Amino acid sequence: MNDPNGMFKDANGTWHLYYQYNPTATVAGNQHWGHATSSDLYHWTNQPIALFPPTSESFVFSGSIVVDSNNTSGFFPSQSNGVVAIYTVAQYPSGAPGPQTQNIAYSTDGGYSFTVYANNPVIDSESSQFRDPQVTWYEDHWVMAIAYAQDFTIGFYTSPDLKEWKHASNFTNYGLLGLQYECPNLVRMPVVQPAPTDAKELFVLLISINPGAPLGGSITEFFPGTFNGTHFTAVDSAARIADFGKDNYATQFFSGLQDEAVSIGWASNWQYTQQVPTGPMEGWRSAMSLPRRNFLTGAERIGWVLGSEPYDLSPVLGDQIGDEKLGNGTITLDYAGVQSNALYWEANITGIPSSGVASYASLNITFFSSTSGESLAMGFYLGGDVPFWLDRGRIRGFENPFFTDKVSTNTLIGSAGTWRIAGVIDRSIVEVFLEGGRHSATQTFYPKEKLEVMSVRAGDLPTNASVSVGVWEVVSAWME
Numbered sequence: 448m449n450d451p452n453g454m455f456k457d458a459n460g461t462w463h464l465y466y467q468y469n470p471t472a473t474v475a476g477n478q479h480w481g482h483a484t485s486s487d488l489y490h491w492t493n494q495p496i497a498l499f500p501p502t503s504e505s506f507v508f509s510g511s512i513v514v515d516s517n518n519t520s521g522f523f524p525s526q527s528n529g530v531v532a533i534y535t536v537a538q539y540p541s542g543a544p545g546p547q548t549q550n551i552a553y554s555t556d557g558g559y560s561f562t563v564y565a566n567n568p569v570i571d572s573e574s575s576q577f578r579d580p581q582v583t584w585y586e587d588h589w590v591m592a593i594a595y596a597q598d599f600t601i602g603f604y605t606s607p608d609l610k611e612w613k614h615a616s617n618f619t620n621y622g623l624l625g626l627q628y629e630c631p632n633l634v635r636m637p638v639v640q641p642a643p644t645d646a647k648e649l650f651v652l653l654i655s656i657n658p659g660a661p662l663g664g665s666i667t668e669f670f671p672g673t674f675n676g677t678h679f680t681a682v683d684s685a686a687r688i689a690d691f692g693k694d695n696y697a698t699q700f701f702s703g704l705q706d707e708a709v710s711i712g713w714a715s716n717w718q719y720t721q722q723v724p725t726g727p728m729e730g731w732r733s734a735m736s737l738p739r740r741n742f743l744t745g746a747e748r749i750g751w752v753l754g755s756e757p758y759d760l761s762p763v764l765g766d767q768i769g770d771e772k773l774g775n776g777t778i779t780l781d782y783a784g785v786q787s788n789a790l791y792w793e794a795n796i797t798g799i800p801s802s803g804v805a806s807y808a809s810l811n812i813t814f815f816s817s818t819s820g821e822s823l824a825m826g827f828y829l830g831g832d833v834p835f836w837l838d839r840g841r842i843r844g845f846e847n848p849f850f851t852d853k854v855s856t857n858t859l860i861g862s863a864g865t866w867r868i869a870g871v872i873d874r875s876i877v878e879v880f881l882e883g884g885r886h887s888a889t890q891t892f893y894p895k896e897k898l899e900v901m902s903v904r905a906g907d908l909p910t911n912a913s914v915s916v917g918v919w920e921v922v923s924a925w926m927e
Contacts, residue, residue: 448466448467448481448713448731448732448733448734448735449466449475449697449713449720449733450466450467450468450509450559450579450630450696450697450699450713450838451463451464451465451466451697451698451699451711451712451713451735452465452466452467452480452509452510452511452512452527452534453480453497453510453511453512453534453718454512454655454699454700454702454711455496455512455513455514455530455558455701455702455703456701456703456704457514457526457528457558458713459485459556460486461485461486461557462484462485462486462487462488462701463482463483463484463512463558463734464482464483464484464485464711464735465480465481465482465489465497465498465512465532466480466481466482466483466651466713466735466916467479467480467481467508467509467743468480468481468496470496472595473488473725473732474721475720475721475722476506476575477500477506478506478507478508478537479497479498479499479500479507479884480495480496480497480507480532480534480791481493481497481518482494482495482496482497482558482559486758487548487579487762488709488758488762489595489697489762489763489765489924490762490788491759491816491924492666493634493701493757494559495559497532497558497559497560497561498532498534498552498561498851500536500565501536502538504538504539504540504541504545505536505537505538505539506536506539507534507535507536507537507578508534508535508536508547508578508579508687509534509535509578509581509584509630509697510532510533510534510535510536510549510579510581510703511532511533511534511580511581511699512530512531512532512533512558512566513530513531513533513582513583513584513589513609513702513703514528514529514530514531514702514703514827515529515530515531515553515609516528516529516914518554519589519607519608519609519730520551520608520609520776521608521890522553523553523555524557525625526555528557528690529554529555530550530553530554530557530558530561531551531552531553531554531609532551532553532554532561533549533550533551533569533580533582533609534549534550534552534580535547535548535549535577535578535579535580535592536548536549536550536552536567536568537575537578537585537622540614542640543733545571545575545617546571546572546574546575547572547574547575547576547577547578548567548568548570548571548572548577549568549570549577549580549591549593549612549710550563550564550567550568550569550684551564551567551569551609551610552564556694556817557632564610564660566610566674569610569611569612569764569807570593570604570612570856572598572918574595574722575795576594576596576597576598576627577593577595577596578593578594578596578629578747579593579594579629579630579631579778580592580593580624581593581631581632581633581699582609582632582702583633583634583702583759585674586676587604588605588607588676588779589605589607589608589609590603590604590605590615590633590674590676590677590715591603591604591605591606591612592631592632592633592652592679592825593631594627594628594629594630594631594654595617595628596627596628596629597626597627598619598668599619599624599628599664599890600617600618600619600620601617601618601619601631601652601654601679602614602616602617602618603615603616603617603618603633603677603678603679605676605677606809606922607814613672615677615678616677616678616679618652621654621670621681621684621686622654622668622670622684622685622686622687623656623659623660623661623666623668623686624656624659625656625657625658625659625660625666626656626657626658626659627654627656627657627659628654628655628656629654629655629657629697629707630653630654630655630696630697630698630699631652631653631654631655632651632652632653632698632699632700632778633650633651633652633674633679633707634650634651634700634708634741635648635649635650635653636648636649636650636651636671636741636742636743636753637706637707637708637742637743638742638743638744639742639743639744639754640744641744641745642743642744642745642751643682643745643751648884649671649672649673649682649743650671650672650673650674650855651669651670651671651672651743652669652670652672652679652681653667653668653669653670653695653698654667654668654670655667655668655696655698656668657696657717658717658718659886660671660693660716661688662693662716663693663713663716663718663849663851663852663855664693664716664718664719664768664849665696665697665716665717665718666688666689666690666693666695666696667688667689667695667696667697667698667712668687668689669687669688669689669753670687671743671751676819682751685751686748687751687752687753689753689755690712690755690886690887690888690889691717691854691855691856691886691887691888692837692854692878692879692887692888692889692890693851693854693889694715694716694876694889694890695712695713695714695736695887696712696715696716697712697713698710698711698712698713698736699711699712699877700741707740708740708741708742708854709738709739709740709741709758710738710739710741710755711735711737711738711739712735712739713733713734713735713736714733714734714735714855714876714889714891715733715734715891716763716849718847718848718849718850719837719849720732720733721835722845722847723843723845723891723893724844724893726776729768731855734875734876736876736889737757737758737871737878738757738758739755739757739758739884739887740756740757740759741753741754741755741758742753742754742755742757742884745886746858746859746882746885746886747859747861748859748861751832752885752886754883754884754885755887756880756884757791757869757871757878757880757883760791760871760884760921761840763921763922763923764791764919764920764921764922765919765920765921765922766919766920766921767920768780768782768785768915768916768918768920769792769877769901769916769918770792770915770916770918771903771915772855772914772915772916773903773905773913773914773916774905774908774912774913775905775906775907775908776904776905777902777903777904777905778902778903778916779900779901779902779903780900780901780902780918780922781851781900782900782901782904782918783897783899783900785899785920786922786923787873787899787920787921787922787923788803788874788897788899789871789872789873789920789921789922789923790871790872790875790901790918790919790920790921791869791870791871791918791919791921792812792869792870792872792901792916792917792918792919793867793868793869793916793917794812794868794869794903794914794915794916794917795809795865795866795867795914795915796810796829796865796866796867796895796905796912796913796914797864797912797913797915798857798862798864798909798911798912798913799829799860799864799865799866799909799912800909800911800912801860801864803909804829804830804860804909805829805907805909806828806830806831807828807830807906807907808828808829808830808907808908808909808912809826809828809829809901809905809906809907810826810827810829810868810903810904810905810908810914811824811825811826811904811905811906812824812826812868812901812902812903812904812908813824813825813901813902813904814877814898814900814901815902816870816894816895816896816897816898816899816900817899817900818896819843819894819895819896820841820899821841821843821895822841822842823838823839823841823872823877823892823894823898824837825838825841825842825868825879826838827858827866827868829860829866829912832857832858832859833857833858833859833860833866833870834854834855834856834857835855835856835858835868835881835886835889836854836876837853837854837879837889837890837913838852838853839852839853840852840853841892842893843891843895844893844894844895844896845892845893846891854888854890856886856888858881858882858886859887861882865881866882867881867883868880868881871921872898873921874894875891875892875893875894876889876891876892877889877890877892878890880881901918903916
């Protein structure tokens with residue numbers, strides 16, 4: 448599996464996730480749309496495949512789904528919950544890349560089965576680099592954001608009925624270009640203060656690039672801005688990264704939500720996704736990130752950041768197994784008895800003075816295997832610009848020259864003299880959230896043996912600084 452597609456929440460409260468899916472192999476190819484549903488975004492039920500390639504020489508690439516509540520399409524004369532999928536059909540005549548066209552299919556049963564529109568494609572093309580339509584409703588018409596991948600352009604189209612589309616504008620050559628643009632998302636985003644504006648919301652345009660990320664392979668960038676129904680205008684020309692880890696790509700947002708922005712990304716990287724293990728430790732190849740609640744906010748000296756935090760973890764949050772406070776020192780927690788091998792943790796430092804902090808004052812968090820000696824480590828230094836680092840280089844279950852060991856970012860200590868980190872770790876993915884989600888990272892890792900010990904070490908902290916650590920079991924999300 449790879450890119451999340453067509454995510455929406457229906458009127459009954461069921462979350463729908465579609466995704467790029469090859470039902471015949473553990474590498475990309477033969478792309479279909481898989482489908483899963485959930486009542487809480489954590490416990491998922493696999494559904495039958497939703498969309499199939501129309502021919503043996505074509506794939507169903509990424510796209511989006513909308514609920515056509517006003518029956519603008521004419522497909523749903525007697526219902527207000529009709530579902531329309533908008534997607535790319537990529538043709539591969541004789542195995543060579545051919546035209547990519549935009550197509551639609553409609554569902555009268557809530558998104559479980561689809562009828563392909565008889566007059567497809569709704570946008571024709573001879574280009575082999577024209578894909579990933581994302582559609583949203585704006586006032587009185589539909590808007591599509593779509594990638595002209597190797598022209599480094601996001602095109603905007605408008606339609607009254609999802610069938611007839613008119614080109615409106617282009618957004619070209621912004622941010623990190625890489626070698627191509629993919630998977631655009633235009634989203635209304637709530638603004639959380641403090642921020643560079645008093646506005647309650649802005650639009651955000653997300654663009655995924657692959658290859659060409661600063662760390663290699665694939666990454667998602669974002670642009671805050673305004674949208675008037677036809678044209679998107681970024682607040683500036685700065686390049687901003689949505690997740691500073693190496694394994695978060697093709698982020699997509701659930702459509703139709705009124706008061707919040709909720710996203711899921713693909714937790715992998717095209718540099719090595721087709722080589723990572725599929726053995727008994729994992730049981731799959733590729734997975735999605737945690738569902739995240741997103742917001743725009745400001746960070747000192749940085750300006751706009753796209754904040755993210757785990758969406759309500761209560762459905763999978765189990766017993767608290769650690770609650771410690773320390774100054775300089777180390778605490779160790781054995782979690783071998785946690786059946787899921789998954790944890791949620793928080794660590795908060797208070798009492799950090801505004802000056803005079805030693806550059807080597809630090810907090811380190813390590814997860815390790817007592818049998819294999821493997822470890823996943825992270826930490827930050829309180830002095831200067833507060834660099835945070837994450838290191839998977841001592842995990843030995845997968846070796847690849849592109850599987851970058853280390854990532855890092857910088858934050859600043861706030862005026863209150865506090866700093867915090869939260870995270871979720873399971874058998875092969877760790878996601879960390881710094882300073883209430885102002886920075887986040889997603890990293891996969893593939894140990895030979897399970898990690899089952901957590902260590903937290905604080906060193907050379909200022910006299911009045913202290914650390915509080917909470918750790919909770921994350922129960923299995925697998926449905927029986």
